[in-house]
Amino acid sequence: MRPLVEPVASLAPEELIRTARHAVLAGIGEEGQRRLASARIAVVGAGGLGSPVLLALAAAGVGELVVIDDDTVERTNLQRQLMHRVDDIGTAKTASATRAVHDLSPLTLVHERHVRLTADNARELFAGAHLVIDGSDTFDTREAVAAATEELGIPLVWGAVQEWAAQLTVFWSAPPEGYAPVVLGDLFPAGSAGEPPTCAQVGVLGSLCVQVGGMLATEAIKLVTGAGDPLLGRLVVIDALRARHDVIPLVPAARPAVSP
Template sequence: MPMPPLVEPVEALSSAERARTARHTSLARLGEIGQRRLAAAHVAVVGAGGLGSPVIFGLAAAGVGTLTVIDDDVVEASNLQRQVLHRLEDVGMSKADSAVRVAADLSPETVVHVRRARLNPDNARELLDGADIVIDGTDTFETREAVAAATEARGVPLVWGTVQEFDAQVTVFWSAPPAGHAPVLLRDLYPSGSVGEVPTCADVGVLGSVCLQVGALMATQAITLLTGIGEPLLGRVLVIDALSARQWEVPLRGSAVSSTRTVAAPSSEIESDAAPSAPPVPTISVEELRERLAAGTDTVVIDVREDAEVADGMIAGARHVPLRALLADPAGVVDGVGTPDRTDTPVVLVCRMGPRAERASRALHAAGIDSAVLGGGMLAWTDAYGPSDLRAGAEIRV
């Protein structure tokens, strides 16, 4: 159900702002009073990256009066595929500074406060002070927990989203919602200690356009909460599968309401009676794999990283098959290996940390081929043995 608006409206819009936001004020449920509420609002955006970029674009264009942008990072060339706030000439510059330029270009009356700091449990409450709503666009779970704790303590809503590969989740957490609405917190979705090591975009990749889609949804959630229109995602998790163009909702109950929680896995797969989690993928330790190779035991090692990654070296004797090629033809990739009418040579899959190798292993399993994943990936291998066991990463087509 709709909720009361978070902010009182400003007394009036300037003539320039009325002209700029005319298509908003003509919306029956938003109208001029809703636009004046946006002008009065203060939104804190944590992270000016893949999700923060479209959020900042959306809120500045919508006419939000004050934005606080918190980010201590600088722009890198690899950011530009998804972090559309930034331009090629911004490489090496502060990400937060891009928000100032965007607001000036789109909404001159929006005030942007830049905080070039890494949010942590010690400074979170200070950095978020004064915000009517907080939007979390960060990419580490430690920071997400710090943001959530600060918003819970202040009782302000937290719009939350995450993207990995082609999948995403969006929801709203709020420790002190209006009467008639139950509190829902981050730990209701991800209980403390349940996440483990979450792979980064560098590990598994992310489709840039999905970041735009999710960031736009997050900006819309903020607008509905600020103006008191629509039905925010409090108590619901929106799950997006971009490759199948499907979206669905999973109900999420706060622990204060029910001891039964719907828990989302870090890979964006929702655990529920209707969608059981996939069985664990077998793993092999770096020590065991090295012993096998040193003893000359028949083992097929397949490295599923990209060309640029293997250029720094692969495990000696490994075959290079990028993940995309393996997924396109799982059975053909390991011809002569692993099925009843083939040899029983074990297959070990390797990537940087493990998530891509797990995905490859599931694809092989579906094709009737058993395999294991190198636990910890190449990072664990090089930590244990250094680069001496690596050779130049020439690609081997199979």
């Protein structure tokens, strides 16, 4: 797949050193690193999935991150939301995320959006983003995120974790030639998903959040740089308790074409 982002002209000397292991990595290299520096990625949720996503993208040298979350850090978050620290308890998760990102990548620009994402503000929150990563934990939010990215024609890297299980994929209503447009409605037709139980009700494995968050960040890096094949049209299902990873084809339902 062609790269999603055009590269910046050059990297700062300290950034060349910090990201040197990408420069020798097949599929990224120095040019791919400049593409990452040019990327603007919106991350919905700074919790169990958003934490490893933001840490990985900051470490990778992504130029701009939009962090969207209306919550504050609680002590019960620390079991799985590894970006936050005890000293962050009571502060906005977006503020904690900014601190963590700058600790890893001082040149990454963080846009804090300490608001609840809704169908009314999603498009505005995603303005200028090359892609969106959804780490939210309610289906209303996931539907709002999906609808906005479908209208904008930008990729949506999507994941969900509950108890010992997880799912992840890439949705894109207007992908490049050769790829079928697959959206959230192809996985969960309208009204079919219901509302999943909360972490407080059934729990969630913290290490699985880290695993899936890393995979979501990898898909974003691939899209930005053009490395490898995206997870578009494939759903990864993880059963951590039984150490199983299954990849299931995901095809589009019949619907009108969407233009970017």
